[in-house]
Amino acid sequence: MSEQVKVSLLGATGSIGSSTISILKQNCADMPEFKVVSLTAQNSVQELAKLAIETNAEFAAIGNENKYQELKDLLAGTGIECASGETGLVDAAARQCDTLVSAITGAAALRPTLEGIKQGAKIALANKESIVCAGVLFLSEAKKYNATLLPVDSEHNAIFQVLDNHKRVEKLILTASGGPFRTSTIDEMREATPEQAISHPNWSMGAKISVDSATMMNKSLELIEASYLFNTPEEKIDVLIHPQSIVHSLVSYDDGSVLAQLGMPDMRTPISYALAWPNRMPVPGLERLDLGRIGSLSFETPDDARFPAVSLARKALTLGAWAPNVINAVNEIAVDAFLNNVIGFMDITRTTEKLLDRFASDEFGAMTDPNSFDDVFELDGLARKLALEAIKA
Numbered sequence: 403m404s405e406q407v408k409v410s411l412l413g414a415t416g417s418i419g420s421s422t423i424s425i426l427k428q429n430c431a432d433m434p435e436f437k438v439v440s441l442t443a444q445n446s447v448q449e450l451a452k453l454a455i456e457t458n459a460e461f462a463a464i465g466n467e468n469k470y471q472e473l474k475d476l477l478a479g480t481g482i483e484c485a486s487g488e489t490g491l492v493d494a495a496a497r498q499c500d501t502l503v504s505a506i507t508g509a510a511a512l513r514p515t516l517e518g519i520k521q522g523a524k525i526a527l528a529n530k531e532s533i534v535c536a537g538v539l540f541l542s543e544a545k546k547y548n549a550t551l552l553p554v555d556s557e558h559n560a561i562f563q564v565l566d567n568h569k570r571v572e573k574l575i576l577t578a579s580g581g582p583f584r585t586s587t588i589d590e591m592r593e594a595t596p597e598q599a600i601s602h603p604n605w606s607m608g609a610k611i612s613v614d615s616a617t618m619m620n621k622s623l624e625l626i627e628a629s630y631l632f633n634t635p636e637e638k639i640d641v642l643i644h645p646q647s648i649v650h651s652l653v654s655y656d657d658g659s660v661l662a663q664l665g666m667p668d669m670r671t672p673i674s675y676a677l678a679w680p681n682r683m684p685v686p687g688l689e690r691l692d693l694g695r696i697g698s699l700s701f702e703t704p705d706d707a708r709f710p711a712v713s714l715a716r717k718a719l720t721l722g723a724w725a726p727n728v729i730n731a732v733n734e735i736a737v738d739a740f741l742n743n744v745i746g747f748m749d750i751t752r753t754t755e756k757l758l759d760r761f762a763s764d765e766f767g768a769m770t771d772p773n774s775f776d777d778v779f780e781l782d783g784l785a786r787k788l789a790l791e792a793i794k795a
């Protein structure tokens with residue numbers, strides 16, 4: 403493989419961002435030659451500048467406008483162009499590249515990711531919130547601009563790797579670690595601190611997705627993500643607790659075959675798969691799976707009483723395309739409130755369910771599916787406003 407692959411990376415300073423940079427900087431035989439186009443961050447201006455210089459990027463954008471001057475100063479004399487604010491992030495995504503890695507947290511990724519789609523880039527999609535909140539519109543936009551969506555989320559990447567005949571699929575089976583409270587009682591979960599909630603047993607990830615794993619809202623978002631990405635109704639998607647996070651997901655077919663993708667819990671595998679697709683590339687420093695050493699893998703059915711988030715996803719998909727947008731927006735506000743010690747751990751899912759029920763009630767009349775991205779942004783804003791009010795009340 404000698405062709406140069408131009409890559410832009412939204413969310414370069416995060417967990418996915420740093421795993422991606424480590425792949426891009428790998429120096430080994432039989433891998434594509436990568437050229438970094440744009441990098442972005444929200445606040446981590448020094449880290450962003452350092453990464454831009456190290457990777458010889460063309461362009462760096464910082465979301466927080468107050469950090470623009472600092473970024474400019476840090477990049478002075480390097481020839482690296484820079485920008486700030488949401489328009490800066492969108493400009494970063496608008497630069498011509500082959501692959502755009504979407505790794506910003508939350509629905510904030512939607513506008514810049516859509517810009518990458520408009521450029522017809524391959525979208526290595528780690529961010530799940532953008533497809534959850536915009537659903538079919540997001541897919542239609544990708545189709546319209548001939549942009550290929552390559553799932554990076556480990557479960558969806560696993561399914562993508564083993565899904566060979568959609569017509570013969572009986573079930574998609576998403577594995578879930580169960581998070582740090584898999585064996586905790588409800589009383590213990592009520593008292594859970596942010597520090598405990600972000601201590602994921604297997605994966606090292608950003609705070610928001612770590613809390614989502616702890617409530618299992620991550621699996622809720624992933625069920626919706628899988629439903630849209632693989633055009634599969636919720637009743638054909640199962641969730642299976644697998645505490646070791648070695649089997650990343652499974653697909654069962656109507657001839658009785660079940661295909662799974664396995665590997666150590668390390669995001670460099672799905673990231674490299676997306677970057678090299680339709681080929682594969684080596685990842686030399688990554689620990690290899692040794693099942694003999696691991697000995698046994700275990701599986702459990704999820705406990706809906708302690709983790710009601712998965713049922714919430716099913717309910718949302720049944721209600722209509724507006725509902726995943728609402729649960730995503732409310733969850734973002736509730737997770738933030740939990741991390742700032744404003745609400746308790748169990749209040750995260752409770753607030754989300756309460757707001758979903760409110761939007762589904764007569765108070766809002768018959769909710770309709772969004773016709774445009776403006777509709778998506780408007781509902782996202784309203785759900786956030788009402789969630790904040792509910793939390794303050």
Ligand SMILES: NC(=O)C1=CN([C@@H]2O[C@H](COP(=O)(O)OP(=O)(O)OC[C@H]3O[C@@H](n4cnc5c(N)ncnc54)[C@H](OP(=O)(O)O)[C@@H]3O)[C@@H](O)[C@H]2O)C=CC1
Nearest residue numbers: 413415416417418443444445446506507510528529607608
């Ligand atoms: N981490 C993982 O293993 C996995 C992550 N994902 C998904 O990937 C996405 C990123 O997760 P992760 O890397 O863990 O998150 P992190 O919190 O580690 O990193 C988030 C990145 O996005 C930037 N960012 C945060 N908020 C904003 C905003 N409002 N506008 C613009 N940029 C912003 C951050 O910049 P700054 O540093 O300046 O704050 C940082 O670069 C999420 O959607 C997550 O669900 C999916 C599967 C696995």
Ligand SMILES: CC(=O)[C@@H](O)[C@H](O)COP(=O)(O)O
Nearest residue numbers: 555556578579580581615620
């Ligand atoms: C690595 C990844 O894809 C995460 O989404 C991970 O799956 C989180 O673990 P949970 O299975 O605990 O949600």
Ligand SMILES: [Mn+2]
Nearest residue numbers: 555556557624
């Ligand atoms: Mn995942």
